[in-house]
Amino acid sequence: MKIAVLGTGGGGRAHAAKLLELGHEVIVGTRDPRATLARTEPDMMGNPPYKEWLADHPGITLATFAEAAAAGELIINGTDGINSVKALTSAGAENLAGKTLVDYAVPFIYNPDVEHPWPTPWGIMPRLEPVDVDSLGEQIQRAFPDAKVVKAFVTQEQDTVVNPRAIGDGDHTMFIAGDHADAKKAVTALLESYGWSDILDLGTLVAARGMEMYAHMHSAIGLALGGHFGVKIVR
Amino acid sequence: MKIAVLGTGGGGRAHAAKLLELGHEVIVGTRDPRATLARTEPDMMGNPPYKEWLADHPGITLATFAEAAAAGELIINGTDGINSVKALTSAGAENLAGKTLVDYAVPFIYNPDVEHPWPTPWGIMPRLEPVDVDSLGEQIQRAFPDAKVVKAFVTQEQDTVVNPRAIGDGDHTMFIAGDHADAKKAVTALLESYGWSDILDLGTLVAARGMEMYAHMHSAIGLALGGHFGVKIVR
Numbered sequence: 017m018k019i020a021v022l023g024t025g026g027g028g029r030a031h032a033a034k035l036l037e038l039g040h041e042v043i044v045g046t047r048d049p050r051a052t053l054a055r056t057e058p059d060m061m062g063n064p065p066y067k068e069w070l071a072d073h074p075g076i077t078l079a080t081f082a083e084a085a086a087a088g089e090l091i092i093n094g095t096d097g098i099n100s101v102k103a104l105t106s107a108g109a110e111n112l113a114g115k116t117l118v119d120y121a122v123p124f125i126y127n128p129d130v131e132h133p134w135p136t137p138w139g140i141m142p143r144l145e146p147v148d149v150d151s152l153g154e155q156i157q158r159a160f161p162d163a164k165v166v167k168a169f170v171t172q173e174q175d176t177v178v179n180p181r182a183i184g185d186g187d188h189t190m191f192i193a194g195d196h197a198d199a200k201k202a203v204t205a206l207l208e209s210y211g212w213s214d215i216l217d218l219g220t221l222v223a224a225r226g227m228e229m230y231a232h233m234h235s236a237i238g239l240a241l242g243g244h245f246g247v248k249i250v251r
Numbered sequence: 252m253k254i255a256v257l258g259t260g261g262g263g264r265a266h267a268a269k270l271l272e273l274g275h276e277v278i279v280g281t282r283d284p285r286a287t288l289a290r291t292e293p294d295m296m297g298n299p300p301y302k303e304w305l306a307d308h309p310g311i312t313l314a315t316f317a318e319a320a321a322a323g324e325l326i327i328n329g330t331d332g333i334n335s336v337k338a339l340t341s342a343g344a345e346n347l348a349g350k351t352l353v354d355y356a357v358p359f360i361y362n363p364d365v366e367h368p369w370p371t372p373w374g375i376m377p378r379l380e381p382v383d384v385d386s387l388g389e390q391i392q393r394a395f396p397d398a399k400v401v402k403a404f405v406t407q408e409q410d411t412v413v414n415p416r417a418i419g420d421g422d423h424t425m426f427i428a429g430d431h432a433d434a435k436k437a438v439t440a441l442l443e444s445y446g447w448s449d450i451l452d453l454g455t456l457v458a459a460r461g462m463e464m465y466a467h468m469h470s471a472i473g474l475a476l477g478g479h480f481g482v483k484i485v486r
Contacts, residue, residue: 143383143384144383147382147383147464148378148379148382148383148464148467149378183485183486184485184486187485188483188485191468191472193471216472216475216476217475218468218471218472218474218475219471219474219475223467223468223471225467226465226466226467226468226469226470226471227468227471229382229383229464229465229467229468230461230464230465230468231461232383232458232460232461232464233426233453233458233461233462233464233465234461235461236428236453236454236458236461236462237426237451237453237484239453239454240451240452240453240454241451241484241486243486245484245485245486246484246485247482247483247484247485248423248482248483248484248485249472249476249480249481249482249483250418250419250422250423250480250481250482250483251418251419251476251478251480
């Protein structure tokens with residue numbers, strides 16, 4: 017399958033590498049491919065320059081957001097939450113129409129007016145915008161009504177999303193939500209190919225609120241354990 | 252141990268009954284004991300009149316919030332989130348001072364100006380207040396600085412909090428957070444007596460934000476499964 021991964025950060029890299037390994041044709045979208053390739057410093061999160069990473073993953077194509085989205089039959093939004101609607105607008109509504117759009121972004125924003133006592137790997141506990149009465153997943157669906165948005169992956173670290181068996185031999189739960197049954201079926205198949213066996217459909221995209229808001233507890237659990245973990249829903 | 256349970260709803264009843272069974276002296280606090288005992292109709296959540304329930308649990312004392320808090324060596328806040336600070340104010344700061352105060356309330360409020368498409372057992376998906384940059388647990392700690400607030404129980408239904416073995420033979424996780432190590436130790440001992448074996452300390456009370464915000468995902472999971480469940484953190 018032709019799969020577009022929008023975003024060149026750690027999450028996008030993890031998905032792109034896994035999808036390549038699974039035999040998919042992977043097109044990565046970025047705002048400005050030349051600028052992405054010109055970078056020689058690690059990114060904000062400490063990932064090596066994209067050019068180096070790309071050299072280690074022959075077969076992955078780097079393109080603009082729009083070129084990647086046009087080529088992809090399924091699209092993964094791997095951009096930061098704060099930039100997602102903008103990035104998807106660059107990708108072009110016409111290139112998203114009728115396609116499954118997997119969104120795993122958390123709409124973290126850093127508000128310098130709010131003091132946070134909670135140290136996190138990125139310094140402070142950012143706040144969410146939107147939160148509680150709306151979600152980024154729903155915002156994206158409203159902005160691109162012809163796309164089929166599925167919220168997924170959110171409750172996992174990027175490297176365990178694509179490698180669930182690294183935690184508890186894969187015996188934990190992945191959550192999905194969305195308004196389009198066929199798109200959720202496509203994402204379920206993708207997740208199964210990643211190695212997930214317990215995939216829990218939380219219903220319509222409204223559930224994206226809870227999935228995004230879980231980010232705070234996820235951070236707290238990660239800080240408490242000092243390492244990766246999975247969430248298993250025990251029936 | 253003398254334990255005060257503030258609140259006469261389903262959660263408070265579950266804790267009071269379990270604590271009685273465990274041999275504790277249980278004093279339940281309510282705003283107006285006479286009014287509570289005078290009710291002949293089931294409450295908003297369908298629980299039978301308190302007088303009936305009390306008759307089935309001989310040994311439990313019903314008292315005012317203040318009398319219960321004064322008597323309790325450990326205090327459980329089982330009031331609705333929206334009423335908690337008010338109820339604890341009635342209980343009296345002096346009666347909470349120096350004591351462990353377990354809070355499991357979620358600050359749900361129903362905002363009639365916001366339309367929610369998500370049907371829940373109580374009709375709509377309420378919003379949280381505070382959310383994201385504060386929590387009810389922290390509000391309570393600030394309002395009663397001499398109490399030792401521990402946020403706990405939040406990620407479970409009231410009947411599985413006191414009976415964890417009903418789910419997956421007890422192989423799931425309970426979360427606690429708070430700023431007072433001795434109070435967390437006391438709550439850990441209480442949880443162990445309830446049957447919990449995996450109790451994860453999420454750190455300071457700031458983690459109450461994530462625990463309360465998880466309520467949305469908890470609701471979504473409960474609706475998806477149509478029954479009780481536990482959350483297990485798989486390392």
